Amino acid sequence: MPTLDRQDGVFVLDIGDTENRFHPDWLAAVNALLDEVEKAEGPRALVTAASGKFFSNGLDLEWLFANADRADEYVGGVQALLARVLTLPMVTVAALQGHTFAAGAMLSLAHDFRVMRGDRGFWCLPEAEINIPFTAGMSALIQARLAPRTAHEAMVTARRYGGHDALAAGVVDRTAEEDAVRRTAVELAAAHTAKAGPTVGTIKTRMYARALEALQEKEFTLN
């Protein structure tokens, strides 16, 4: 399950060492740890990281199919997390040491910056291949954070971006060797701890007003 560590001003949220899918318990745990990060005071920043082969594979489809009657509540909760990270009142960096797929890729886009392992692992929005269209809110988030051409190719063709391709397309901001991904993310975050505070929260909230509105939807047509 997710854990929280602190290295000087940088909180490191480790979201797990499995596929790190967004099970309701995982969502509750991540939100509780983000409460701690938000309640802390003074200069700080957030790195979201994971261990193993995956950063995150996104929605917990197994749980979702077994609990179809709670789909609206569940997707609403996922979108609330995306919106929360997108507007966190401090600088945020995602450390992508492994596969980053679907809603896991969207979670990475909700951060201010992304550092990705260069030699292995893919960043991918596979929705066009697995026949689950993006919700309006997810679509708005992705399109607000990527260049139009990159968003189009990623969303329509489900292209799998390796680290170097992701860097070239502007999906991530840096690549690093496997054992340097988290350290690079922490260094990047550490340079911006002084910016924590309500101003940065307000700046992000105004920038992404339209995506945030779409992410607040409560009912979904998943196909």
Place this chain on the structure above:
Amino acid sequence: MPTLDRQDGVFVLDIGDTENRFHPDWLAAVNALLDEVEKAEGPRALVTAASGKFFSNGLDLEWLFANADRADEYVGGVQALLARVLTLPMVTVAALQGHTFAAGAMLSLAHDFRVMRGDRGFWCLPEAEINIPFTAGMSALIQARLAPRTAHEAMVTARRYGGHDALAAGVVDRTAEEDAVRRTAVELAAAHTAKAGPTVGTIKTRMYARALEALQEKEFTLN
């Protein structure tokens, strides 16, 4: 007049070997052929191509000036075609073997990808020079598909992009030798035939909801 051919999973819509302006009869013919493409089943993709010196010069201004009383209906029909191609439930590629101007350039932007001849021919939005402002819908389409800086320069200065400049500016995705433009487009489309289906249509429809709404306008102030 437009014709339709099929190479395995790839439909090739040839829009003509003249200036390929959007005469009402041309619009009707293209729409009828797109009906065939949509009604077909199974894996498929679309390449829109042309022959000769022009891909398309866009609006049939001669017809429009002779039928000014039908301007709203005509422009509405052009915008409906742009919206239809933008949301076609399969991957679409425009093969730009020759000059691609004005609404012809917009038609190219409604496709998922563009392949352009590298050594000759221009892609250009000449509206600022010929004193016909973009409609709100056309503006929204262009701005949804190009990077902000590219859209601005293309729309405000009527810059003529040769193939290599168009590639550098992100207006097109590939360049090719004259005799390889269509083949390259077909190869690109063939790689994505498995994605045909309602999911890709829904993804595009949600991505471009705002442009589609603007393209549905029924009355226009052309200047």
Place this chain on the structure above:
Amino acid sequence: MPTLDRQDGVFVLDIGDTENRFHPDWLAAVNALLDEVEKAEGPRALVTAASGKFFSNGLDLEWLFANADRADEYVGGVQALLARVLTLPMVTVAALQGHTFAAGAMLSLAHDFRVMRGDRGFWCLPEAEINIPFTAGMSALIQARLAPRTAHEAMVTARRYGGHDALAAGVVDRTAEEDAVRRTAVELAAAHTAKAGPTVGTIKTRMYARALEALQEKEFTLN
């Protein structure tokens, strides 16, 4: 105070040789000179330039803190200037010979093109550091003119872009030696004087309808 000069078809608006902050008298003077530029006829374009160490440091915070009761009127006036430059019916170029900060940077983005000194001076949106969030209108302007990733980094981290970094990030269109900045801007503007006229004004107005609407707000929450 601001002055206006004309070199053939190119008007050169010199906004001053101090920090060129937007004092109400400065706003009135700039607007009066823009009236002249707009009233002129025939082929023309505008270069906005300055002298000394600063292009502009933006809002006159000293005046604003001494006149807090007029804050809404003042910020509304600044946003009206940004909107006016953004939609001027001719091609506009900002010649950035020195530091370009905060609303000064936004004024530069309201122009069609930017030429920046390459070796010294910074372009910067320091709002995240000085705890003054962007208004919705300013946010919309910046986001309409920059690539998503560039807008995000500039707005959230207050990064100071030197000339070459600004060029690489697409914030400016050209760099030049100190003594060539204004000349390069005039040459660029001179190439587009034939485009002056209502069509270009309409094109820009439709392109930026959403930002213009946000810039028309009359009441502000500055933090």
